[in-house]
Amino acid sequence: MLNYAWFIFLTPIIFAPISVIAGKRSKVTAGILASLSIFISLILSIIVWLNIRGTSTPIYQTYNWFDNINAGIYVDHLAVVMVLMVSFVSLMIHLFAMYYMKDDPRKNTYFGETALFTGGMLGLILASNLLEFFLFWELVGLCSYLLIGFWFFKPNAASAAKKAFIVTRVGDLLFIIGLAVLYSLLTVRGVSSPLSIPYLINNAHTIATEIGAQNLTIIGLLFLGGAAGKSAQFPLHVWIPDAMEGPTTVSALIHAATMVTAGVYLIARVLPLYANATPLAAESVLYIGAFTALFAGTIGIVVNDLKRILAYSTISQIGYMMAALGMVSTFGESVIGYSIYHLVVHAVFKALLFMSAGVILLTLMELRDVKKMGGLWKRMPVTISLMFIGSITLAAIPPTAAFFSKDTIIDVAYNYFIMNGSNVYSILPWIFLVIGALMTALYTFRMFFLVALGKPRSKLAEEAKDPPMVVLIPLMILAFLSLTLGLIQYRFYDFIVPDTTRVVVPLFIEYTPLTMVVIGVLITIGLYATTRWQRMNYDRNPVYRLLKAKYFLDALFTRVIAERVILPLSSGVSRLEKGFSISIEGTGKVAMGFGGVLRRIENGVVEYYFVFLIAGVAILMLLLELLGGI
Incomplete structure (x- = not known):
C-alpha cells in the first residue's frame, strides 16, 4: 500500500493535465486546480513533518523497478523541510499568478506547466534512488524550458529558453556520467542497490574504502558539475539572467522554490560522499560557491533590468549555500543546517521580491529599466513597502531572517580559516563572502532607491498604483516570514542535524558583514537616494565596462x-x-x-x-x- 507521502508529488503531477483540459472551458479553473493540488501537497507535507519531527527514523518505501534499480520515496528531516518550503512558497506564487496571468489567453497551459514543475521538484526531493532523482531532475529542466519560453512569440523568450536548456544540459551530462561511474563501481562489487540514496548516505565511509577516495572525488566533482548547471554557479550561471524573459511568476518559481534550489539539494543530499572523498571534492564546492557569491554580486551593481538584478542576487545567494556545504570536511554534517536554513529564508524573501517586481511590471506595462521608474513609493505604498521588507532581508539587515542565516555562514567560513590556518588559501572563502555582503547591499539598495525614491522618470511611473489588497495577501505572508524566520534559527539547525555546534567568533568578526552592509547602504544613499547618479558617466571606466560585459563570459561561450x-x-x-x-x-x-x-x-x-x-x-x-x- 502506498504511503500518503507519495501524493506530495503525485498530486500536482496528476492535476497538471487536468488543469490544462479543464482550463479550456473556464480559464479561472486552471489556476484554482493547480493551486488546490499544491495546497494538498502542503497539507500532506505538514502531516509528514508532524509524524517524523520527534524521531530519527525516516519514511522509506521502495519497489523494484528493473534489475538492481529500485524506485520509491525517502523522507528524512532534510527532505521534509524541503517539501514544506517548496509546497508553501509555490502555493503563494500560484495564488499570486492567478492575478498576474489573468489576461493571458494560454493561462490554462501555464498553470498545467507550473503544477508539473512543482510536482517534478517535489518528486526530486522525495526520490529514494539517484536514477529516479535524475528523471525528476530532467522533468524540472524540461518544465523550466517550457515556462521560460512560455511567451515563445517573443524572440528573446524563445532564445532564452534554448539557452537555459543547452547550458543546463552541460551540467546534466556531467551528472549522469557521475551516476554511471558510481553505478558501475558499486555494481562490480556486488552492491544490490548501488544508487539507493539511503545506502549511499549511510555507508559513505565503506563506499570510499571499497572504490577508493580518489574515485569518490571524481564522482563528487561530476555531481558538482550537475549542481552548478541547475543552481547557476560559475561558470554555468549564464543562463539564468536571460531566463527573466518568461513571466515574472515563473522567475519567482525558478529562483525561490524549484530549479535553482535543486543543485543545492543534490549536494546536501549526498554530502556524506563528499565528507569521505579527498578534500578536493568538498573544497571545490566551497571555493566555487564563495567565488560565485562575490562574482555575481559585482555584476549585479551595474545591471538596470529589475528582474535581472534579482537574478544575479539569486546566483550570489546560492553561492553562500554552496560555500556552507563545502565546509563539510571541517564541520561535518552540521553545514547542511546552515545551508538549508539560508535556502529556506532565501526562498521566502526572493519570492516576495519577484512578486513585488511582478506587480510593478504589470502596472508599468513590463517596463523593466529601473532608471525609468522612480517615485513609486508614493504611488504604490503597499507594494513598495513589501518590496522594502524583501530588500532589507536580502541585504541581511537585522532583525530580518537573512541576518541570521547568511551571517552565520560567513562566521562559519571564518572558523574554517582558523581551523585550517596552515593553508593560506583557506581565508579566501571568508573574504569572498564578506565582500559579497557589501555587493549585496550595493545592488539591493541601488535597485530599491531607483525604483522607489525621487520623482517618476516616465509617464507609466506617474500613473502607477497598488493593485487590490487581496492580490497582495501572499506577499504580506512572505513579508511576515522574512521578518520572523530568524526566531527559529537554532531549532531549525537541531531539526536538520541534532546538537549542531553553535558558531562562535570574535565580536569584530561577527559584526564585519553588518559593517559591510552599512557601508553599502551609505554609498547607495549618497548616490541613488539623490539625483547624483544622473550626473555620473561610467561609460569610459574600464571596470564598469568589464562588469557591464559580464566579464565577457557570454561572448566567450x-x-x-x-x-x-x-x-x-x-x-x-x-x-x-x-x-x-x-x-x-x-x-x-x-x-x-x-x-x-x-x-x-x-x-x-x-x-x-x-x-x-x-x-x-x-x-x-x-x-x-x-x-x-x-
Whole structure:
C-alpha cells in the first residue's frame, strides 16, 4: 500500500493535465486546480513533518523497478523541510499568478506547466534512488524550458529558453556520467542497490574504502558539475539572467522554490560522499560557491533590468549555500543546517521580491529599466513597502531572517580559516563572502532607491498604483516570514542535524558583514537616494565596462566556444557522418548489384542450370590440375 507521502508529488503531477483540459472551458479553473493540488501537497507535507519531527527514523518505501534499480520515496528531516518550503512558497506564487496571468489567453497551459514543475521538484526531493532523482531532475529542466519560453512569440523568450536548456544540459551530462561511474563501481562489487540514496548516505565511509577516495572525488566533482548547471554557479550561471524573459511568476518559481534550489539539494543530499572523498571534492564546492557569491554580486551593481538584478542576487545567494556545504570536511554534517536554513529564508524573501517586481511590471506595462521608474513609493505604498521588507532581508539587515542565516555562514567560513590556518588559501572563502555582503547591499539598495525614491522618470511611473489588497495577501505572508524566520534559527539547525555546534567568533568578526552592509547602504544613499547618479558617466571606466560585459563570459561561450569550436566540430562530424553514410550506401548498392546478377541465374530453366554445373566442374578440375602441377 502506498504511503500518503507519495501524493506530495503525485498530486500536482496528476492535476497538471487536468488543469490544462479543464482550463479550456473556464480559464479561472486552471489556476484554482493547480493551486488546490499544491495546497494538498502542503497539507500532506505538514502531516509528514508532524509524524517524523520527534524521531530519527525516516519514511522509506521502495519497489523494484528493473534489475538492481529500485524506485520509491525517502523522507528524512532534510527532505521534509524541503517539501514544506517548496509546497508553501509555490502555493503563494500560484495564488499570486492567478492575478498576474489573468489576461493571458494560454493561462490554462501555464498553470498545467507550473503544477508539473512543482510536482517534478517535489518528486526530486522525495526520490529514494539517484536514477529516479535524475528523471525528476530532467522533468524540472524540461518544465523550466517550457515556462521560460512560455511567451515563445517573443524572440528573446524563445532564445532564452534554448539557452537555459543547452547550458543546463552541460551540467546534466556531467551528472549522469557521475551516476554511471558510481553505478558501475558499486555494481562490480556486488552492491544490490548501488544508487539507493539511503545506502549511499549511510555507508559513505565503506563506499570510499571499497572504490577508493580518489574515485569518490571524481564522482563528487561530476555531481558538482550537475549542481552548478541547475543552481547557476560559475561558470554555468549564464543562463539564468536571460531566463527573466518568461513571466515574472515563473522567475519567482525558478529562483525561490524549484530549479535553482535543486543543485543545492543534490549536494546536501549526498554530502556524506563528499565528507569521505579527498578534500578536493568538498573544497571545490566551497571555493566555487564563495567565488560565485562575490562574482555575481559585482555584476549585479551595474545591471538596470529589475528582474535581472534579482537574478544575479539569486546566483550570489546560492553561492553562500554552496560555500556552507563545502565546509563539510571541517564541520561535518552540521553545514547542511546552515545551508538549508539560508535556502529556506532565501526562498521566502526572493519570492516576495519577484512578486513585488511582478506587480510593478504589470502596472508599468513590463517596463523593466529601473532608471525609468522612480517615485513609486508614493504611488504604490503597499507594494513598495513589501518590496522594502524583501530588500532589507536580502541585504541581511537585522532583525530580518537573512541576518541570521547568511551571517552565520560567513562566521562559519571564518572558523574554517582558523581551523585550517596552515593553508593560506583557506581565508579566501571568508573574504569572498564578506565582500559579497557589501555587493549585496550595493545592488539591493541601488535597485530599491531607483525604483522607489525621487520623482517618476516616465509617464507609466506617474500613473502607477497598488493593485487590490487581496492580490497582495501572499506577499504580506512572505513579508511576515522574512521578518520572523530568524526566531527559529537554532531549532531549525537541531531539526536538520541534532546538537549542531553553535558558531562562535570574535565580536569584530561577527559584526564585519553588518559593517559591510552599512557601508553599502551609505554609498547607495549618497548616490541613488539623490539625483547624483544622473550626473555620473561610467561609460569610459574600464571596470564598469568589464562588469557591464559580464566579464565577457557570454561572448566567450557564444562567439568562441559555440561559433568557433562547437560549430566547426559539428560540421566536421556531419561531413564524416555523411561520408560514412555514402560508403555504407555504396556497399549496399554493390551487394544489391551482385545479388541482381545471382538472381538472373535462378531462372527456373533446367538446361541453364546444367550448363553452369558443367562450367563449374570444368573450372574446378582445371584448378585442381594447375594446383597439382605446382
